[in-house]
Amino acid sequence: MATITLKVNRQAHTLECASTTLLVEALREHLRLTGTHVGCDTSQCGACTVHVNGKSVKSCTMLVAEADGAEITTIEGLAQGGELHPMQAAFREHHGLQCGFCTPGMIMSATDLCKRSPDPSEHEVRHWLEGNLCRCTGYHNIVKAVRAGAAGMRGGK
């Protein structure tokens, strides 16, 4: 067993868990933050994407022990005061989600992209999202939503 201290969505947690525990398991099973999803077992689908110290990471690729001391943001931590984050709002406005299962990972990945590249081109968005699989939308509206979300983030909205 290992003792892990980390901040998740601005709240400090100390976890006692097996040293083999993945970050995604710690989030879903220990902290009951089930917005972070698991869609594969080979780190391909990206449904488990969260931010670790501000950067998007597939939380199935990382032991929680490696996140000791880190600041984690999950999909549950993105909206503030009941208001959707601009990226979340853009996904709704542009119908960037259908079944909703890949959506948290898409949004966490997209918000990281827009921090690095505040006005990404369609080409840039499509290539950035190569680590996130969606089976419902054909990506068409996700791409639209990410570019609109980027505009929203630039506007500080």
Next chain:
Amino acid sequence: MTNEGFGAPVRRKEDRRFLLGKGNYVDDMVLPHQTYAVFVRSMYAHAKIARIDSAAAKAVPGVVAVFTGEDIAADGLGGLPCGWLIKNKDGSNMAEPAHPALAQGKVRHVGDPVAMVIATSKAAARAAAGLVDISYDVLPAIGLLADAIKPGAPVVHDEAPNNLSYDWHIGDEAATEAAFKKAAHIVELDLTNNRLAPNAIEPRAAIGDYNAASDHYTLYTTSQNPHVIRLLMGAFTLHVPEHKIRVVAPDVGGGFGSKIFHYAEELLVTWGSRKVGLPVKWTSDRSEAFMSDAHGRDHISHARLALDASGKFLALRVHTLANLGAYLSTFGSSVPTYLYATLLSGPYDLPAIYAEVKAAFTNTVPVDAYRGAGRPEAAYLLERLVDKAARQLGIDRIEIRRKNFIRTDQFPYQTAVALQYDIGDYHATLDLALEQNDRAGYDKRKAASAARGKLRGFGISTYIEACGIAPSAIAGALGARAGLYEAANVRVNPTGSVTVFTGTHSHGQGHETTFAQIVAEKLGMPVDNVDVVHGDTDRILFGMGTYGSRSAAVGGSALMKALDKIIDKGKKIAAHLLEASPGDIEFKDGTYRVAGTDRVKAFGEIAFTAYVPHNYPIETLEPGLEESAYYDPKNFTFPGGCHLVEVEVDPDTGVVDVVDVSIADDVGTIINPMIVDGQAHGGLAQGIGQALYEEVRYDGEGQLTNGSYMDYCMPRAADLPSFKVGNHVTACTHNPIGVKGVGECGAIGVPPAVINAVIDALTPLGVTDISMPATPEKVWRAIQAAKAAQAATKGA
């Protein structure tokens, strides 16, 4: 009030919970004291089980139980049933061997479940699963469809010594042969339709929860049709009366057909919960999904088209060998027959058709409905064949289609393969698609591609599908073992808001919004006043679920009927309050009015009166305002359209880029255009995936060789362009909304358009055929082979 009824792109009501990470998928649920199931699955495609020793597994701390085939046999669990009986040509029944939930002495595909380990932690269950010691006597196996019917092939089931479940046919063979005899041209083509894995991003999951005090079972499962699962468990597998079973399908992360079927795991966790006295949860991982979710497609076909001298189609003859996998899945038998061969007329006036379908068992995962289900196979065959006919006869690809389309004055059109199309306008969708594609600018684009060293190709497909499944009497006459109506209940609450209970299930389609829009359209209230409940057999009266693009056409129609009953009852209440005759009351935009007067009552006032009946016709009318309706469709619906694709092929690497997708569909009346377009986008991605990227591969011994996302190529964002999607509406003539269905169009129409475009691009090099998926390797090899053949011709 802003219009939120038909045609309004209302933003989805369900989105907020998904966007906030507050969805409630099965794997998110935790029941008190839940245990974890892990399945031990066969690593062999075909083997006898000599011995199972669970002692070491049972000794792992935390293990609660290990169950094998003997345990379920001792408890009398039934085999997983097939819902559609197909008759052979000679009238006899299809071979229908048992499909046990845990192997009974023999395994028949890699992934076939042999044992279920239940433990107090997932880790303990996994560790113990690895210690279940199974001795197998490995048998020769059939991994590839074509091998199933070879002489001396291994036999998958003793009940089917030739490995065929059925040898079925449809159409008029004599008329077809007569037409071929007088044909000026005959065009032939061999085709394979590649095997696909549906790959909803949410893996399947199930939690069984038996309550000993009430002797009731609850199953939480990733299902598209919870009532169907309850029915099958009650009648066939668990053998428990339905009133003691509750099936809940909460938020479900995509289905595409793969979550229709009754699977072993959901039965076993429900039964297992009774055995161990604790809730039992199972969540598939992706590798497990590849070897246990039903796959789709997998046909080998030979097709012949007869034409007269002018290029008019005279007859079509098709022979198809379809893969059923190792067992008959819930609807596996219906897919290569009534969902496939009945669509072989396409949008064409085709006087004679004859199709034979042999359906074979192989040592592979069962094959069943996947987005489109039979209809993509039909469209692919026909549209490849029509393109070949155009090339062979020297007729323009667009013109040959126009020449053979069913004209608008021919509807209702009786096809040669049983269906009667009610309405459509195939010229209109073709014209719209061409306009969106900017056909006139093609030569300039082709030249620009050439300047970059790329070969540009243009591909077309004009397709039709049958949706709105299904008129029960017709389906029953064809072998369906269930009715295919839909149910809806409308509960108007005393303060005027509405709760809708629907037997359909939304797993991405947005029913919580579109069904609320149906209420908005009918009752003139905002969608925010409407809640739509689905996915719980204890809350919803009944339903057959969501598949075959049926939800709006059948479930929406049931809702319309229930709303009509609400409106009618409201008229009686309004008539009483307004001291008028019910026949003089009209209802519009949420208001009851004595016709031709300004005497009105708002809908909310009527609702309140129904529940507070102080001034009420209580002698003749019951209080309350709640109505249910069942709707059985009169016919299938027939969406159709035109899909145009432009590709660029890199002749050096064989890489195909899809650079333009312009489609025009006719899906009937559109309730929410934003959602309709989204459904088209998703279908297109899966269709392009089939054409270029995806294929489940087995080797000759039945080993699954690409069962993970490392190996199975899923389309990614960078693999696809943005899509140009248009709609031309002809309203369905026989349902109250006029809707036809949109869920599957993209996956049906686009694969042949992509392949036709690739062949068009490669025609100058001498390539005449390419199979799906057109991977870079396949395209590159085809280019090399064509070059070699041309060089040989020149040399000679």
